[in-house]
Amino acid sequence: MRCGRFLSVFCMLLAWVCKPALLAEDLRLFSPDSRLRVCVSLEDTLAFSLAADGRPLLNPSPLRMHFRQGAEPGLKPVLKRVRRRMVDETVLPAVPLKFSRIPEQYAEMLLEMEGGYDVVFRAYDNGIAYRFVTRFQGTFFIEDETVDLRFSGNPDVYFPEEESFLTHSEREYRVLRADSIQAGQMASLPILLAWNHGVKLAVTESDLRDYPGLYMRGTGQPRLRGIFPAVALKEVRIRDRTVKVEKRADYIAATEGTRAYPWRVLAFSRQDADLLTNELVYLLAGSCRLDDVSWIRPGKVAWDWWNDLNLYGVDFRAGINTKTYEYYIDFASRYGIEYIILDEGWYELGDLFKVKPEVDIPALVEYGRRRGVSIILWVVWKTLDDQLEPALDRFAEWGIRGIKVDFMQRDDQWMVNFYYRIAEAAAKRRLLVNFHGSYKPAGLRRVFPNVLTREGVRGLEQSKWSVFPTPRHNITLPFIRMLAGPMDYTPGAMINAHEPNFKARWSRPMSLGTRCHQLAMYVIYESPLQMLADSPSNYEREPECMEFLSRVPVVWDSTVVLEARVGEYAVLARRSKETWFIGAMTAEPREFDLDLSFLTGASHYSALVFQDGPNAGRHAEDFLKSRKILSAEDQISIRLAKGGGWAAVLDGMER
Template identity: 50%
Template sequence: MIFLRFPSFALALLAIAPALGAQGARTVTSPDGATTVRVETGDRVTWSVARRGRVLIAPSPISLTLDGGRVLGRGARLRGADTRQLRDSVRPVAPTKSAIVRGRWNELDLRFDGGYALEVRAYDAGVAWRWTLALGDSVTVVAEQATFDVRGATPGWVGLDSTFMTHYEPAYRLVALDTLRGGRLVLLPLLVPLEGGPKIAITESNLESYPGMYLVSGRDSSAGGPALKGIFPAFALADSARNDRDVVVTKRAPWLARIAGRRALPWRVVIIADEDRALLENQLVYELAPPSRLADVSWIRPGKVSWDWWNALNVRGVPFRAGVNTATYEYYIDFAARHGIPYIILDEGWYTLGDLLTQAPGVDVAEIARYGATKNVGVILWTTWHTLDTQMTPALDQFQRWGVKGIKVDFMQRDDQAVVDFYWRTAREAAARHLLVDFHGAHKPAGLNRAWPNVLTFEGVRGLEWNKWSEEVTPRHTMILPFTRMLAGPMDFTPGAMLNAQPRDFRVVFDRPMSMGTRARQLAMYVVYESPLQMLADSPSEYEREPDAMDFLSSVPVTWDETRALDAKLAEYAVVARRSGAAWFVGAMTDSSARTLPLSLSFLGDGRWTMDLWADGPNADRNGMDFTRSARTVTRADTLQLRLAPGGGFVARLRPASR
């Protein structure tokens, strides 16, 4: 047995053998024997996937076109092929599902004449492939052919946009795959239920110095061609800043990226789930991401954040004029300190837009950070990406001198190579100054948070902020997200609204926003949704009026040692149990339908447990703010019946009973 060791990473190479298969074809099967990937080589390279004998993805061509017209994967001459059985063990710095991520997969390496290879992995929970290059100093990638001929597909859960300039904040809808043309771009992950079979999700990992992948229909008018194909934003030769945040590409190159000639390209990932609840436990994107590049991670501190922007700094009962000023932020710090919340954010308004080195009148960041330090509360500063890009070194140096703990970087709205490079450069430069990072206006996570674990979360979701201007963050929408967007990684949905209404009573009020659904549902999001930097979106004044809710919000963790998806149905409901240390937390959410769900406590350890419960009140179907709090002693032999109102929720905290 050979062991290769990396920081927070151990890889065990259990066996190596020549790949088996007919002439021109090689296969690799998942450790549980259920899933087989078949790669055929020759005039072209194709890949296909079968699960328990059923074809999920029919032979789909893949290739990489380089400058000079060279096409890797066409007329490919196979030089060698090996399969390996591998295991690894990773301890995430900010675990969203488990303290240890244990990986087990079988791998097929196909080496071709001409200095390139195809790496294919089969896991129990999905498959992935990527190209690896050994072609000299640099190459230009003109095009990538990544196709997915999905068989037996029903309409997929699709987030759409019409341009590569996107906040990645879609409303997910059921869409027939063959209609994804004419400028309809699929944002990843895409989730496709198969007729009578599993669900598959397509996404990517290890996205570095390369454009992000989108999907469109690969079929022409004669219904020929694969069901789906990848499409990528070409390199930006020129762009134009309309303001401090919107930087629009005005001229694109006839190629995708210029990259190092010796490197691996991003993984093309297909997650496979026989049960809906398995989607909530899948960590394949993280497993495929590159290992941490930080030797010292002791300074990285996940936690909750008191956020100012969503609630428009609406505080009351104070002797000062509330707004973007030092007195208001010190009030937020006092609130955070009282409730054990380790951070506050200074969102838009603290600096003169376009210049991170000039503070707005009435704001003294150094004083705010100093005051926070006396209360053990750190400060995170918001910035637009374009301004940070032009002032990165002096701005981050200044933040470090002020004692700031992190940055929230907003409005990238692109994932062509240059902007993907910006993400990685920001993560690296922030880490050099011990700054955490929260990316907003961002593409989906694709492995950056493992390589640079100071990157704690990403937006890339139609989150709570949309309640300020729309009626689109519905109970159904928020029940789709755990099965789609959250597959990619941490999700800064920004929950925590204390003004809650059923859909018929919901109103759009920008400066006094509310949520759609119940109070208990907002609390449940802190267990069901994953983000190691988790917002408390409402005003401190609203939270201080709700001591029962704050008891839960003060105690709920943001990182987890163990996750068990107890029951779930896509777009309808989810029941999730998570452990932190000795304590368990349970969160349940439903769509617009009231339902009763059984909760077996068999996941608990032996002995008696104290269970605190926050549930929809008897009138929550009329008034979303109605909830109950209770406590009881339970054991692992108990089963509860959870009665969820329409758009409702439930949370519980379980701790070993004192002896």
């Protein structure tokens, strides 16, 4: 099977325009439904503005690049010609997250400028994007890129504030007025802008390669400006996993002069539900580089680290040893879980070839093979980089199926390129990749579909040392962080509590919110390599929950949003083949009446339902399991507790 690229339905070049002078209306671009309008101005600096349904969102916002060699794309722009096209295609993702067939419809305007550069704008019905393209010869040093978003009005900003460029991109979203964000405040992406009339824009990027990641900082005005980590000149290794940049250059990238630069993406929504189905980051990413993707196998993972290998009721001492991992494999096999991870501890830190004597990896691989369970190995990024080719060769020789690469904590140009190197080297050996301690997704998973997921999210691990993540944070993530791509939040806690009964603890951790809040994450959160974070011993005590977790898939053919509000609630229905799954999460107690008219295929469905129990508001582990017969003509009422959830599997049946 080749990597799915495009199934073209309709693609037409509309016009070439070549005039000595152009009227302002010649530099307008409309979305296919004509409701989004981009206006480009050519004055001292190239700028664009954005309006939705005639309402301005962005005032003229300058865009420009600064090269050490003197080139200044965007400064005193002189237009040579305009190229326009309308595209209507269907994209077939190699690893589908929301949809197995993604419609891609956009209008494009390419401005060819004097000085050897282009600026490309695209308008979709659900957002816009722009990028620079240069045609310079040789290597060029980029000192900066001007990304300067000037807002109409003073929107709220969901602002994941960072302290420095050394970051795991695991922040809480503070909601701040745009003009209250000062120049010293910086956020990683994505960020979300919310106007009081209900419209929202998510700001992020795509096709990030050989270039640093974009951050946004305040100005004390209703305006945010881009900032980038500069090239690292001097690094100091603090420990096996942490490399600190002590000195940076006065440029952000050294790169080939003939290339396209990352897309600056503004994802648009009139309703919060639109954010949950937005695929712009994937659509704007580079083309797949793999000829064969048939070996890429998404799946669920029995994970050891969060539960601290804390088994009980067994006849051996649990820990980092072969017996323990055989138990994880047996558990995974019983419930159809495709993988286990050997997280930190299987090798002597600093050398991937010094395997702990208590762990027999070849024996574990063979043990898993006989039971249909494959193994993923955790590695520190720096150690992997030092031993890359021989280490990956050894992993392939053992029969390992994936690597979890951790603690990069940067996205300067060198580190962005590191991600590509790892993805490519792993793909050559048919290894899956999960990046942890990472920056946000920015299109790599389309180029190398073996990169199934990544962290870059403030997830369940935080509960081991803090009163976090809260249900409100959990129900903010799908609208902002997940818009960029899959997130390895690592759900699945079977010990659940509300404040003040919650306690952060390392070895028997728990989650905030109800049991059904955790179950619903498997429907709402997108990750083609989805963790089961708790101990097999805890799961074995919860056969009803395992009935659901063993069935829920990790990739989807279709997604329907039933209810949604950022930071408050989300109700999603997703289809895998002919089976539907519904998940609901909330921060506060609430009820919904769900219209099931989205159900297609069967006349009736047998529904296995998990809902918050009547006492879940006090005892978070309280839930009820039931069965119902439903059809597309039905409406069902569901009730969720504080920090609650609801989950269901709907199997088609004929009556």
